[in-house]
Amino acid sequence: MKLQELLSQHIKTAVQENYNVSLEEVEFQATRKDFEGDVTVVVFSMLRTVKGNPVQIGETIGQYLVTHVDEVSKFNVVKGFLNLVLSDQHYLDFFNTIENFSTFGTVPTAADAMMVEYASPNTNKPLHLGHVRNVLLGYSVAEILKASGKKVYKTQIINDRxxxxxxxxxxxxxxxxxxxxxxxxxxxxxxxxxxxxxxxxxxxxxxxxxxxxxxxxxxxxxxxxxxxxxxxxxxxxxxxxxxxxxxxxxxxxxxxxxxxxxxxxxxxxxxxxxxxxDTYLLGKDFIEQGLQKGVFEKDPDGSVWCDLTDEGLDRKIVLRSDGTAVYMTQDIGTAIQRVKDFPDVNGMIYTVGNEQDYHFKVLFLILKKLGFSWAENLYHLSYGMVDLPSGKMKSREGTVVDADDLIDDMAATAKKISEELGKIDDFSEEEKENLYKTIGLGALKYYILKVDPRKRILFNPEESVDFQGNTGPFIQYTYARIQSILRKAAEDKNNTSTAEGSLALHEKEKELIKILQQFPDTVQLAAQNYSPALIANYTYDLVKEFNSFYQNVPIFNAEHKAEVAFRVALCSAVGEVIKTAFSLLGIEVPNRM
RNA sequence: GGUCGCAUAGCUCAGCUGGAUAGAGCACCUGCCUUCUAAGCAGGCGGUCCCAGGUUCGAAUCCUGGUGCGAUCACCA
Structure with missing residues (x-):
């Protein structure tokens, strides 16, 4: 059982016993850094059912939990907040029950399949930064959905005519x-x-x-x-x-x-x-069907329309008076074709810029009206435009940031920094080039994915993308540091004994485990919200905490052997989670940098 | 004009279903490399959460009305 459920039950019992009322919900939140504790119970929200002084109620519940629940070792009450300190054993138990951190947080694939469309290039020009955002977003969301347990098909629609x-x-x-x-x-x-x-x-x-x-x-x-x-x-x-x-x-x-x-x-x-x-004529076959069902109506001039005024939208044309298809017709046909091609698909995600919000609203409504069951599970993953300081990118006028050039530039920056630091002088040329690309791409992908998809991005080529702070390279660097520790631990066989016995956890260790615990929920939340940004933010929090641990807590020079072993295992776990999280963003992690 | 989205530190962004003194990074300033990788760590400076009302014990968060920016409203795609 999850800890919150356990606590919730006990709190309800405590309230029942002490106040003789039954509590519906218990509200939890993470304890703020400035207070002692790991989980906080919000007493304020109980006041509707439990009458009394919030501080006193908090004290009563806290006292009850400390005596009845092993996991709770201490508590304190500040205003209407009951801060609970969890026992080290709780954290150790959690850590030790995870057999393999390399798959931690991900769920095996179920039968439920989704299709993710995440590119729709025109064939008259090369891909630019706008396409890059589109592709990165869609790819990442596809990976996140997969990790959350969905079967995923990835596709693109090529605008070739x-x-x-x-x-x-x-x-x-x-x-x-x-x-x-x-x-x-x-x-x-x-x-x-x-x-x-x-x-x-x-x-x-x-x-x-x-x-x-x-x-x-x-x-x-x-x-x-x-x-x-x-x-x-x-x-x-x-x-x-x-x-x-x-x-x-x-x-x-x-x-x-x-x-x-x-x-x-x-x-x-x-x-x-x-x-x-191949698909631009597909939708026409369904126009007749729609007419029969009364979803569409024909005007005297022969054009066919869908009346969406009841839904607060306009009338939308689906067939011209000369009988030719429009964009909407084609998208209707393509959607239906996709389900024919992949019969297990029960929903689709369209990664397309927010300039087409209206189009997809209409498309989804029409498909629902046509009665397709999968039409209930359509989602427009709408993202903001990528603009330059000079304004919109325009291929015709040559004011675009070319995708290939951009990737090359990022790798070049990575190269410059790496050479200045001189940590990989023993690498072969090929290894170096691979690393520069990994880091350059890491910087670019993280830079784009960490922001909320809905927001427009202002990209300034002059200022370029950071490699320090809340960035991809910072996280990759932390991963490389961890690998360095693991290499050293592997050399020294004495350190590999399993963590046994009752350890007193360092505050930083406790914090790290706390963050690790959140990973599975974060993956699910990111999937529900189609948001790579949640994964990026999580990874940053984890890494920031790890670096603090790394720099403040000795690993190989720890007092006891059991501590060394535990800390090495903790490093390994953090490394695995970083790797998994970054794979969900489509970012690779290096063993050295 | 109608509809949709966005507005948080000088800049770039977090802020989950309303909760404690609104958090990071960059930039600027102080310390820390003979010791596990300093692309790092520890700390400082920095806020009218666009404005005005409302709901609530409590609002950056929810509601209403404004302002600003963007998108969209084609027998274009």
Whole structure:
């Protein structure tokens, strides 16, 4: 039984015996640092049922607990707060019952499956910092859900069709001179992205000419020859024109190679990719169904709508009057297809920016109205935009922080710091490069994941990402320190005897075990809230406490052998939990740094 | 204009279902490497929790109304 439940029962009994009333709930909280104690019972909240002076009630309950519950060794009452000091034995018992800290906090996978979509790139440009946030968030949430006991499928939807890719294709055709990734040595996604920018530049030139020639600006925007040509290309693509389709395949192929390299670099993967070119027509089949069910209605011009005014939303179009699909139609179809592909899926999470909050609200409502059982378990993991000091990132204008460049920069910073410190001079070049990347990525991922997803991030490339304080590298460093201790302990076999006997716990040891105890609940809470930030904050608390322990409590120079063994075991446990927690954030931990 | 989200130290952020004197990091200032990795530890400085009401024994947290910032409200995706 959990300690709080145990205490709760006894407190209820104590109240019953002393005041002859039955208490519904007992409220606990962690004892504040400035007071002595481990758990605090809030007496204030009992006053509704138990009449009397809160201090006296606290004293009475405290007295009862000390005499009846082994785990409670002391107590004190401050105002309406009953602070309980737990016995060392309670902490030791907990610590010793955990057989293997490497799986501590995680739950074996159950049958209940979720699908997490966490990327939806367009194929006309390379991935940038905005995509990085998206991918890191989704990947981490997928890992957290897995650790909390869910089966998880990871997926991405690739936006591979439409006017945007036609723009790149057209510009390449006109100005590319047959350039390929092989011929230029450029990464495929970068190459295609360059032509997207090129298109925009040429288009703007045309605009200026038209406007100079007297065409009104608005009219020029829609009548520029280059744009008309791109639209013509899109029509040809939809008609299956051989030449256009083969160019499309070729250029998208380059982009996928580039994306794959970036994803691998970041360290994320997917079970299955969905392509819009395959799915954009899927939803149309369900329009008829929806009409029959009365979920949708047809206007005289043939367009089909879903009336959501009862839910406080608008009327939403799901099929154009010419019978073609819109974005919403496609998303309806894709969702249904996913459940067909993975029949055990009973819910989906969409990791998409908050600019699409409204879209997903509508999508989920429609799917519910269509009567799919899994529609009850849809969640839009909405995150804030990543902005630069100069404002929004815009691919067309080249004001983006490129994902690959960013990762390289982070590794370069890690390299600089490592070389200054000179602790790994004996590493091989390959080992060094791996470590720099691990640290650089750790810094970046932690920096992004530790903040609440809803908040927008202002990223200043000039100031870069910290490597000290509440950062990924600080936590990785602590892990490396622990490994160093474990290596030393392994050399000295005398220290490996198991911790036995009654130890008097150091205050720092007690604090550490207390934090370790919270890990399983933290994983569940993070899963319920889809929040990697909770894992990040937890890990930081644990690590901060560990470093304090490390610097204030001798390990190998402890007085008794049993103490040495226990402290080594404690270090090992903390190390394992750091490793697990960081794996949930998609961050690796080094053995040395 | 309607709807949604955000607002906490100079900066970046925590603050769980309401609880004690609102916490970290960065920056700034003091100490600590002959001893388990100083990417660290110990401490100092720093607050009108956007504003005004309300609920409550108790509000950064909940409710109402403002202000500011962002997003969204297309037969675009």
């Amino acid at each position: 439409g006017i945007h890719i036609c723009k790149s294709m057209l510009a390449w055709q006109r100005y590319g001179n047959g350039e390929t990734p092989q011929s230029s040595g450029l990464k495929g996604d970068k190459l295609v992205g360059n032509y997207y920018v090129k298109f925009d530049q040429e288009y703007k030139k045309e605009l200026e000419q038209l406007v100079a020639g007297g065409t009104p600006t608005e009219e020029a925007k829609t009548s520029a020859p280059l744009l008309l040509e791109a639209q013509e290309m899109l029509r040809k693509w939809e008609a299956g024109d051989d030449e256009v389709v083969s160019l499309w395949k070729k250029m998208n192929g380059w982009v996928y190679e580039g994306f794959d390299a970036t994803y691998e670099n970041i360290g994320v993967d997917f079970h299955k990719n969905y392509y819009e070119s």
